[in-house]
Amino acid sequence: IVGGGNARLGAWPWQAALYKEGEFQCGATLISDQWLLSAGHCFYRAQDDYWVARLGTLRRGTKLPSPYEQLRPISKIILHPQYVDAGFINDISILKMKYPVQFSNYVRPICLPHPNTPLTDGTMCTVVGWGQLFEIGRVFPDTLQEVQLPIISTAECRKRTLFLPLYRVTENMFCAGFERGGRDACLGDSGGPLMCQEPDGRWSLLGVTSNGYGCARANRPGVYTKVSNYIPWLYANMVSTEYNMPKNETQMSRQNVCNGHRCPLGECLPKARVCNGYMECSDGSDEQGCW
Numbered sequence: 001i002v003g004g005g006n007a008r009l010g011a012w013p014w015q016a017a018l019y020k021e022g023e024f025q026c027g028a029t030l031i032s033d034q035w036l037l038s039a040g041h042c043f044y045r046a047q048d049d050y051w052v053a054r055l056g057t058l059r060r061g062t063k064l065p066s067p068y069e070q071l072r073p074i075s076k077i078i079l080h081p082q083y084v085d086a087g088f089i090n091d092i093s094i095l096k097m098k099y100p101v102q103f104s105n106y107v108r109p110i111c112l113p114h115p116n117t118p119l120t121d122g123t124m125c126t127v128v129g130w131g132q133l134f135e136i137g138r139v140f141p142d143t144l145q146e147v148q149l150p151i152i153s154t155a156e157c158r159k160r161t162l163f164l165p166l167y168r169v170t171e172n173m174f175c176a177g178f179e180r181g182g183r184d185a186c187l188g189d190s191g192g193p194l195m196c197q198e199p200d201g202r203w204s205l206l207g208v209t210s211n212g213y214g215c216a217r218a219n220r221p222g223v224y225t226k227v228s229n230y231i232p233w234l235y236a237n238m239v240s241t242e243y244n245m246p247k248n249e250t251q252m253s254r255q256n257v258c259n260g261h262r263c264p265l266g267e268c269l270p271k272a273r274v275c276n277g278y279m280e281c282s283d284g285s286d287e288q289g290c291w
Helices: 154-160 227-240 245-256
Strands: 015-020 023-030 035-038 051-055 070-079 093-097 124-129 145-152 173-176 193-197 203-211 222-226 260-262 268-270
Touching: 015 035, 023 203, 035 203, 035 227, 051 093, 093 227, 124 203, 145 154, 154 173, 173 203, 203 227, 222 227
Parallel strands: none
Antiparallel strands: 015 023, 015 051, 023 035, 035 093, 051 070, 070 093, 124 145, 124 193, 145 173, 173 222, 193 203, 203 222, 260 268
């Protein structure tokens, strides 16, 4: 996040951090006790890797386990069937966690919008993430960042991005940001939420952080997947997977083999690095029970 500030613990209890083989990759949003919503491009050619979701956390560098935190391996990744990497078409995915989370003040799902909810130009909404703080130089924050951005009408967005390669803002996307730039999502924020507060105080998940031309540049707004256009797809997939579990569980389990020790965030340590006197897992589990 560029131009934002530190979030408070528990402010965004649906925000999740996704780790691939122990490395932080993307954000995601909790939409039920066992499902997360994220971007499609996070999993493009990475569906067979070992993924872990980390919820209830504010600081990414915190040693595990923090009292509010819950870790869940991902057992199923459903990429939108019409996802196209070039142009970020249908850039949305849902992830099933191996077992449900326990709801608390720090881990809670966000509300989904009604199908085809119209977006109002100028509405101020919030984007959060652990992505880069600047476009240049890989500076990532430890504490979750939040920033407020106005939604931009698609016509206005198309006007601003007219001459850019790859930039076709479809009806399944929308833009958000200031004309002068300065505040935006950035690399590493992908998959996280753009959320707007309803009149009754609840937060609604209107966008998934998808792509942009650089970060926080003037006249280069960020582009978000329009969640309300995918509600039927979401529900259909969250329901239908309950019935075809066996096939998919075996299909997902082949990549989960680790011939050594699996750290809580998913990193696989080879046997030679287990019980070698160096704590390498964030919780020290690779050096426990050693003789």
